[in-house]
Amino acid sequence: MSAVNAGSGSRNPGDSGEPAILIEHAVKQYGSFTAVNDVSFSVGTGETLGLLGSNGAGKSTLIRMITTLVPLTSGRIRLHGVDVSVNPDRARLSIGVIPQAMTSDVDLSIEENLSIYAKLYGVPRAERRKTIPRLLELVNLADRRNSLVGSLSGGMRRRVEIARGLVHYPQILILDEPTTGLDPVSRTDVWEMLTTIKRERQLTILVTTHYMDEADRLCDRIAIMEKGRLVALDTPFALKQAVPGSRASTTLDDVFVHFSGRELVS
Amino acid sequence: MMRALAIVERELRKFIRTPVLLTMTLVMPILNLLVLGSAFGGQVRHLNVAVVDEDGGPAARRVMDAIYTLQANGDVVRPVMFANEVEAARGVRDGSVQGAMILPSDFSRRVYAGDEPRVGLLLDNTDGVVSGAIRGLLTGAVQEARRPAPTPRVGRAVTLDAVELYPFMPYMRYMLPGVVTLAMFMTVMIGGGMSYLDDKQRGVHEGYLVTPITKFELLLGQNLAGVVKSVAAGVLVALMGALIAGVLQAFTPLRLLALVMLIICVSFAFMTMMSCIMARMDNPMVPRAMFGVLNTLLYFPSGAIYPVQSLPGWLRWISVINPFTYGVHGLRAVLLKGATLPVVLPDIGFLILFSMLMFTGAVTLFRRTL
Incomplete structure (x- = not known):
């Protein structure tokens, strides 16, 4: 299967020489509260970056800034060279968003959910006819295409949402806590699916999670946010090395505790 | 346009998969028509009236016979004999009777002498409908005093039957245009207002905003969808209501055309207004709380259940800018007076203008970001 949509050939990842996601001094203020405080980092094309942080650290706000939902107070975010503040519609076309809340319509079928989103992205009919069955194959739901989303398990619904985020062949996939609330089997399912999709479509993935083992196994690099700031960014291995007194059994949990200055309550 | 249509789709x-919503939006207006239409403007019955007969003469007996006739025919008035005026007055005050009639001691003599016979009537005027009904019924009854011989009860039953049945149909018909408009208003309130903020709460809205849809397309889609739902409810209730209220003269092609045009315009007016109000709202409780407020502010002063001409000045101003008023006015012309399109053009004109204003307001107020 061809990984890149023919229509977006001119925006082939890497063409611009820019990283997939480039964040420079991003700031978001709500009144006197600074939700995101001067965050800068970049995500290379094809890379999987895990964004970690405790609740309220500013992850979701940062994601909403990248996905054009929240305007920046200052700073700049570029997706393959496209500034999200200057050209939001082009930026929107290059990202697939899988939000934290499951928002598929429970009283519509899987296929209808996907079809409506494809139309919202302006995917023409002929393209939709080809894409949707393929996506359903990809997320292992081809035999359930006419089932109402309300009749699916949590893991299946998550897969519907992932397929929905891919209807317009985005180059970047952004997932906000995709495995929160899922049982261990469904979690493994979702991550395996993401790995397959990433390989087949050469996607850049930015994902937030609270599960350290997942982040460790699947992310190329890990970014840790705390109180609106970026406090660490490196490969899981390097981050573990950086923890004082690190040894072979050091986990990302230890890394998280070290960088966020918090104690894990067990 | 594909994007706006995706929202509509x-x-x-x-909408069609949640028949509960459609049913509820239809049941309430039809119930309104049946319950209010039968309750208001129908004959008031079972009225306890205290009677103090200080006279006891033949004229007083004829009046009493007339009252017993009213009781026998549909139990309209129930006479309760009281010993004196003081007790009767107390009965009216404490509510055990709704009115009191006092036949003074010289009543029969004055009737025969033609010397301005008078009957005392104590009314509980805190309830205008009941006191008005008693006044009307007893005015009829006291006329009997002058008749030489009481007419037999059975012979009079026919006239009284007419009093029984007739008054409720006209009021139900009077209510029909308001009820049709109410059906549209409710559909917009539930299917446009409440479900929109529920979607916003659930994050569905956020899902739209990450796609390249413009706010114009998004609002257009939501408004068109709301209008289609509202038109469906309006047409259904208009047809069902017309059958229930027995207004069959509306069913000619030209009148149906005017009816559907009006329903479409009213739907646009309501939906765009809702869109404008909801543009900046997040809390899904707000439309639920607002429903009662808007209902009171728009439905009641619209002429739907009481004539606009009876409103005081400040309320009349509300009715002038109230799309409900024009909907009710237009629908009344078509459904009850057999008007066609040219007659209701002014109503349609106002509704179109109002919709354009509200849609512009919605587009201006709506924010593309969170």
Whole structure:
């Protein structure tokens, strides 16, 4: 299967020489509260970056800034060279968003959910006819295409949402806590699916999670946010090395505790 | 346009799969028509009236016979004999009777002498409908005093039957245009207002905003979907209501055309207004709380259940800018007076103008970001 949509050939990842996601001094203020405080980092094309942080650290706000939902107070975010503040519609076309809340319509079928989103992205009919069955194959739901989303398990619904985020062949996939609330089997399912999709479509993935083992196994690099700031960014291995007194059994949990200055309550 | 239509498609697919919503929006107005239409303007019955007969003469007996006739025919008035005026007055005050009639001691003599016979009537005027009914009924009854011989009860039953049945139909008909408009208003309130903020709460809205849809397309889609739902409810209730209220003269092609045009314009006016109000709202409790407020502010002063001409000045101003008023006015002309399109053009004109204003307001107020 061809990984890149023919229509977006001119925006082939890497063409611009820019990283997939480039964040420079991003700031978001709500009144006197600074939700995101001067965050800068970049995500290379094809890379999987895990964004970690405790609740309220500013992850979701940062994601909403990248996905054009929240305007920046200052700073700049570029997706393959496209500034999200200057050209939001082009930026929107290059990202697939899988939000934290499951928002598929429970009283519509899987296929209808996907079809409506494809139309919202302006995917023409002929393209939709080809894409949707393929996506359903990809997320292992081809035999359930006419089932109402309300009749699916949590893991299946998550897969519907992932397929929905891919209807317009985005180059970047952004997932906000995709495995929160899922049982261990469904979690493994979702991550395996993401790995397959990433390989087949050469996607850049930015994902937030609270599960350290997942982040460790699947992310190329890990970014840790705390109180609106970026406090660490490196490969899981390097981050573990950086923890004082690190040894072979050091986990990302230890890394998280070290960088966020918090104690894990067990 | 494909994007706006995708919104419409989603809303309508959901709408037809949740028959509860459609049923509820239809049941309430039809119930309104049946219950209010039968309750108001119908004959007031079972009225306890205290009677103090200080006279006891033949004229007083004829009046009493007339009252017993009213009781025998549909239990309209129930006479309760009281010993004196003081007790009767107390009965009216404490509510055990709704009115009191006092036949003074010289009543029969004055009737025969033609010397301005008078009957005392104590009324509880805190309830205008009941006291008005008693006044009307007893005015009829006291006329009997002058008749030489009481007419037999059975012979009079026919006239009284007419009093029984007739008054409720006209009021139900009077209510029909308001009820049709109410059906549209409710559909917009539930299917446009409440479900929109529920979607916003659930994050569905956020899902739209990450796609390249413009706010114009998004609002257009939501408004068109709301209008289709509202038109469906309006047409259904108009047809069902017309059958229930027995207004069959509306069913000619030209009148149906005017009816559907009006229903479409009223739907646009309501939906764009809702869109404008909801543009900046997040809390899904707000439309639920607002429903009562808007209902009171728009439905009641619209002429739907009471004539606009009876409103005081400040309320009349509300009715002038109230789309409900024009909907009710237009629908009344078509459904009850057999008007066609040219007659209701002014109403349609106002509704179109109002919709354009509200849609512009919605587009201006709506924010593309969170």
